[in-house]
Amino acid sequence: MSLVTTPTLNKGTAFTYDERTRFDLHGLLPLHVETLDDQVNRAYQAYLRKQDDLERHIYLRQLQDTNEVLFYRLVLDHIDEMMPIVYTPTVAQGCQLFSKIYRRPRGLFISYPLRDRIPELLRSRPNREVDVVVVTDGERILGIGDQGVGGLGIPIGKLALYTLIGGIDPARTLPIVLDVGTNNQELLNDPEYLGWRHERITGKDYDEFIDQFVEAVKDELPNTCLQWEDFATPHARPILQHYRDELLTFNDDIQGTAAVALGVVLSALRVSGGSLKDQKFVFLGAGSASIGVADYLRQALVVEGLSEEQARSQFWIVDKDGLLHSKRADLSAEQQVYAQNAESVADWPKTFNGTIGLADVIGKVDANVLLGFSTVGGAFTEAIVREMARKVARPIILPLSNPTSKAEAKPDDLIRWTDGKALVATGSPFPPVKHGESDIFIAQCNNVYIFPAVGLGLVASGATRVTDGMLLAAAHALAENSPALKNPTAPLLPVLTDVRKVAVEMAVAVGVAAQNEGLAPKTNLAALRSNVISCQWSPEYSDVDLSDVDLLEEVEVTQ
Numbered sequence: 001m002s003l004v005t006t007p008t009l010n011k012g013t014a015f016t017y018d019e020r021t022r023f024d025l026h027g028l029l030p031l032h033v034e035t036l037d038d039q040v041n042r043a044y045q046a047y048l049r050k051q052d053d054l055e056r057h058i059y060l061r062q063l064q065d066t067n068e069v070l071f072y073r074l075v076l077d078h079i080d081e082m083m084p085i086v087y088t089p090t091v092a093q094g095c096q097l098f099s100k101i102y103r104r105p106r107g108l109f110i111s112y113p114l115r116d117r118i119p120e121l122l123r124s125r126p127n128r129e130v131d132v133v134v135v136t137d138g139e140r141i142l143g144i145g146d147q148g149v150g151g152l153g154i155p156i157g158k159l160a161l162y163t164l165i166g167g168i169d170p171a172r173t174l175p176i177v178l179d180v181g182t183n184n185q186e187l188l189n190d191p192e193y194l195g196w197r198h199e200r201i202t203g204k205d206y207d208e209f210i211d212q213f214v215e216a217v218k219d220e221l222p223n224t225c226l227q228w229e230d231f232a233t234p235h236a237r238p239i240l241q242h243y244r245d246e247l248l249t250f251n252d253d254i255q256g257t258a259a260v261a262l263g264v265v266l267s268a269l270r271v272s273g274g275s276l277k278d279q280k281f282v283f284l285g286a287g288s289a290s291i292g293v294a295d296y297l298r299q300a301l302v303v304e305g306l307s308e309e310q311a312r313s314q315f316w317i318v319d320k321d322g323l324l325h326s327k328r329a330d331l332s333a334e335q336q337v338y339a340q341n342a343e344s345v346a347d348w349p350k351t352f353n354g355t356i357g358l359a360d361v362i363g364k365v366d367a368n369v370l371l372g373f374s375t376v377g378g379a380f381t382e383a384i385v386r387e388m389a390r391k392v393a394r395p396i397i398l399p400l401s402n403p404t405s406k407a408e409a410k411p412d413d414l415i416r417w418t419d420g421k422a423l424v425a426t427g428s429p430f431p432p433v434k435h436g437e438s439d440i441f442i443a444q445c446n447n448v449y450i451f452p453a454v455g456l457g458l459v460a461s462g463a464t465r466v467t468d469g470m471l472l473a474a475a476h477a478l479a480e481n482s483p484a485l486k487n488p489t490a491p492l493l494p495v496l497t498d499v500r501k502v503a504v505e506m507a508v509a510v511g512v513a514a515q516n517e518g519l520a521p522k523t524n525l526a527a528l529r530s531n532v533i534s535c536q537w538s539p540e541y542s543d544v545d546l547s548d549v550d551l552l553e554e555v556e557v558t559q
C-alpha cells in the first residue's frame, strides 16, 4: 500500500505485472497495465476537462501529491500551457485559497508557537537528503501581499520549477513556510484559515525566530541551498545580508530577479545595438526586488568602465512618494544609493501629488529602459510610453509586477503605442502580439530563468556559498542564449521548451564562477559540465528499489 501512496515511488497503473506480483499490488490496481505515455495522455484529458485555471491548478497539485514522475512528465510535455497554472499567475490564487483547497501535507510548516522545537520539526521532513529548500514567511506573496500560511504555495511552485527546468530531483527538495502569523484581516476572520491566527510577530521576536530557523538548517541540512522567497522588503535584505556568508543561501526576489532583468536588458541591447553604459534607467517601485535589479545593472555599468558615481547617476527610481532624491528623509541605505541630487531636480515639474512622478521623470529624462516593480496595474500609461518612444529609437520596457493584473502595462498596448519599436518583457506570461505581418513574442522576465539553473550549478559544483558573481555569470549565460540574437521578433529570453537545455549552460557558468571564487572544488570544464548533466533528474520510471520498499515496511512496522 505504501508503494501506491508514496508519490516519489508510485507508478500507479504503470506497475508491471511482475512488480504487482512481487509487491502484492494486484488487487489494489485495475487490471490494465499502462505505459507512462498512456498515463500522460489520460491525465492530460482529465486536465482538459477542468473548467478553469484554479481547478487545473488543484488537479496538477493533487497529481504531484500522487505520482511525481507522472506529474513532471505531464507538465514537461505541456510546459507552455501548464507553467502558468503551476506557477505565476495561477499560483497566486492557489495561495489566496490555500486553506480552502488544502488536501495533503507537502513540505514543512514551521510555526511560531512551536519555536522551541524547530530542529525536531526539520527532522520530520519527508526526505532525508535535501539539495534545495525554498522558504517563505508569506508576507509579500508575488504582488498580492500577506497570505499567511497560504504562502507555502510559492515554495511548492518554485521547487516544481527547480525540477522541471533545473532538473533537481524532486525527492531532494523541501518547501517550507515560516508561520509567524498574518496581518491579513480577511484571513484572520476566516473560520477556515489553517495558519496561526495571530498578528505577525515583529522586531526582536521575529529576528530570533529566523535565527533559530537558520541555526537548525545549518545543523540538520548543512550542504543544502536555502532560498528565501517573498519576504517583505523590511526583512528581505537584512536577512540576506545577515546570513549570506554563513551558509549556501540567496534571496530569489532580490538576486534572482536582478539577474534575469540584467539578462533581458543585455539581450535587448544586442537587438537594438545600444551599449549598456549609455543607457538611462527609470524604475517604478523601490522595494527589494527593484533595488536588487538596480544594483546588478549598476555593477554591470561599472564593469563596462563607468565610475561608481557615473553609474549611479544613470538611475531614476520613483516610488509611491515620487522620485528618490537626496532631500527625502524616508529612504533606506540601499535606496539612498540611487537618490538623485535634490538641487538638480529642484525645478522639475511636480505633477504627482506635488512630487516628481513617473510621467515627470519620463518628460525630463531620455529614458532607454523603463522597469516596473510597483504592483500598480496600468501604471505605464499611454502618454508615458509614447513620450519615451518619441525620444529613443528602441525603448526597452519591462512591466515586471506579478500576477497579470498587477502588470504596469500590457504588451499589445506597448507595441501599439510605440509602433512596434518597444522591446518588451513581462513578469507574468502574455501571448504573442500581432504587429503588421509578424507576431512579436513576449519573454517572461521572471526569476524562473535564473533560480533553477543557479540551483543546478550550485549542486553540481558543490559550491559552499552563493555570490553575486555567480548570479551575474548566470545572467550573462542567459543573454548569450537569447533567441532574439538571431531573430528580432523572437522573445528576448529562450522559449520554455528550451530552458532546460539553456539551464545546463547557465549552471556550468555558475560552477565556473564558484570555482574561480574559490568556493567550489576546482575541476576542468568537461568534468563540471558532465557533473551538471548527470545531476539532472528526468521523469522516468525506474525499477522499484528494494531498499525503498524495506524502508517503507520498517516505517510501517514501527508505526
Ligand SMILES: O=C([O-])CC(=O)C(=O)O
Pocket: 088, 141, 142, 143, 230, 252, 253, 402, 427, 446, 447
Ligand atoms: O514568483 C514569481 O513569479 C516571481 C517572483 O519571485 C515574485 O513575484 O515574487
Ligand SMILES: [Mg+2]
Pocket: 142, 229, 230, 252, 253
Ligand atoms: Mg518571489
